[in-house]
Structures are given as C-alpha cells and as structure tokens.
Amino acid sequence: MGSTVISKDSGTYEDGSRYEMVVTEVPQSDDYPEGIKYRFQYMAEDGRTLLRFDNFPDHPGVDRHHYHTSGGVYDDIEYTGSKDHIRKFYERMDTLRSGDQP
Numbered sequence: 300m301g302s303t304v305i306s307k308d309s310g311t312y313e314d315g316s317r318y319e320m321v322v323t324e325v326p327q328s329d330d331y332p333e334g335i336k337y338r339f340q341y342m343a344e345d346g347r348t349l350l351r352f353d354n355f356p357d358h359p360g361v362d363r364h365h366y367h368t369s370g371g372v373y374d375d376i377e378y379t380g381s382k383d384h385i386r387k388f389y390e391r392m393d394t395l396r397s398g399d400q401p
Contacts, residue, residue, distance in 0.1 A: 302326075302336070306381065315344030318392060322381045330356040335381055339388040341395065349395055352376070352388050366391075 306322040320339040327334040331354065341350040351367040358365060361374035364384075378384055 306385065312396070316349065316396075317342060317344075320385065320388065322385070333378070337381065337384065339385070341388075341392045350388070350391055352384060354378070 302323045302325045304321060305324050307320065309317065309319045311317040318339070318341040320337075322335060322337045324334055325331050325336045335354070337352065337354055339350075339352040340348065342348055347369060348367055349369060352364075353367075354364050356363055358372055361372050364376055364378035365372055365374040366376050367373075376387070
C-alpha cells in the first residue's frame with residue numbers, strides 16, 4: 300500500500316514569503332500511527348523557516364506532532380485531526396504575518 304496526497308496548498312505573498320502544505324495518507328505504522336504524514340511550511344523569501352508544522356518522527360526531544368520557528372523546535376501543539384491542524388497553521392501564519400508573536 301502506497302501513499303496518497305489528500306490535501307495540498309501553496310501560495311506566495313507580495314513580500315516574497317511563501318507557504319507550502321501537504322497532507323498525505325500513509326499506511327499506519329509506529330512512525331505514523333494516525334496514518335497521516337504532514338508538512339506545513341511558511342518561509343521567508345530567502346527560504347528561511349518562519350513556521351513549520353510536521354510529524355516527522357525523528358526529532359529528538361519533541362513529541363511526534365511539533366512545530367518549528369526561526370527560534371527552534373517546540374512540541375506544545377496538539378494534533379486533533381488534519382483539518383483542525385491546517386486551521387491552526389493558517390492562524391499562526393496569519394499572526395506572524397501581522398507582526399504578532401504566535
């Protein structure tokens with residue numbers, strides 16, 4: 300059994316910053332117990348990460364569902380499903396774009 304992209308979005312803003320979002324259905328495993336693999340990234344024009352949500356299972360010291368900012372990797376984010384996670388990402392990205400802290 301392979302993987303299937305179930306959601307994908309991307310865009311570029313006038314300031315050159317951009318975002319890419321991919322949610323893929325994968326076989327359930329120890330690495331992906333929900334059967335979902337995702338990566339949502341908001342980056343500066345130069346490619347520097349401003350915000351990234353992902354569930355890559357090999358980041359030491361953080362939970363499976365975690366996020367990255369330009370300041371580090373954090374695990375204080377709850378995963379309650381892909382639609383809710385997408386909404387959280389857009390909200391945090393919008394907060395960053397408005398100049399506030401997430």
